[in-house]
Amino acid sequence: MKFLILNGPNLNLMRWSEPGVPGELDYNAIMDYVQAGCEQLGIETDCCQTNHEGDLVDEIQAAAGRVDGIVLNPGAYAHYSVAILDALRLCGVPAVEVMLHAPDEWEPFRKTDVVSFGCQGHFIGEGPQGYLHACIYLAQLLRTDGSSKAHIVM
Numbered sequence: 001m002k003f004l005i006l007n008g009p010n011l012n013l014m015r016w017s018e019p020g021v022p023g024e025l026d027y028n029a030i031m032d033y034v035q036a037g038c039e040q041l042g043i044e045t046d047c048c049q050t051n052h053e054g055d056l057v058d059e060i061q062a063a064a065g066r067v068d069g070i071v072l073n074p075g076a077y078a079h080y081s082v083a084i085l086d087a088l089r090l091c092g093v094p095a096v097e098v099m100l101h102a103p104d105e106w107e108p109f110r111k112t113d114v115v116s117f118g119c120q121g122h123f124i125g126e127g128p129q130g131y132l133h134a135c136i137y138l139a140q141l142l143r144t145d146g147s148s149k150a151h152i153v154m
Helices: 027-040 053-061 075-079 082-091 129-143
Strands: 002-007 044-049 069-073 095-099 121-124 150-153
Touching: 002 027, 002 053, 002 129, 027 044, 027 129, 053 082, 069 082, 069 129, 095 129, 121 129
Parallel strands: 002 044, 002 069, 069 095, 095 121, 121 150
Antiparallel strands: none
16 A cells, blocks of 8 residues: 655644654654654555645646555645645545644634545644554545545544
């Protein structure tokens, strides 16, 4: 099983601090964590980050036949990208959305998540663990009939 771990704008600059744990993880450390966790689960990963909406759409469109599923953190594009939504709906590859933080912690205009309508599951506000939870869920989804949806907000 192979998943595309696709990250949107500015996530390459992210720093994650776990409450009560000293230090920070940068983007590369988070992707290393995700890849190591997936390797233990027998899931191959292809990680990609871009700041460009069209590149995200291209990656989604190219996913069919290349990967079994997509784990997507669309970054700010979550709140308005109909192009990414349409690509997810048309590509034929199941996708699960990840957001490190819950949107209710941000400005009011970020409450709408347009991209979510093209995803089979959502792991919101779990930090880096959300990526692994999304991968586990996506693997289970692919092993079943795919009729259930996850919507988890921490």
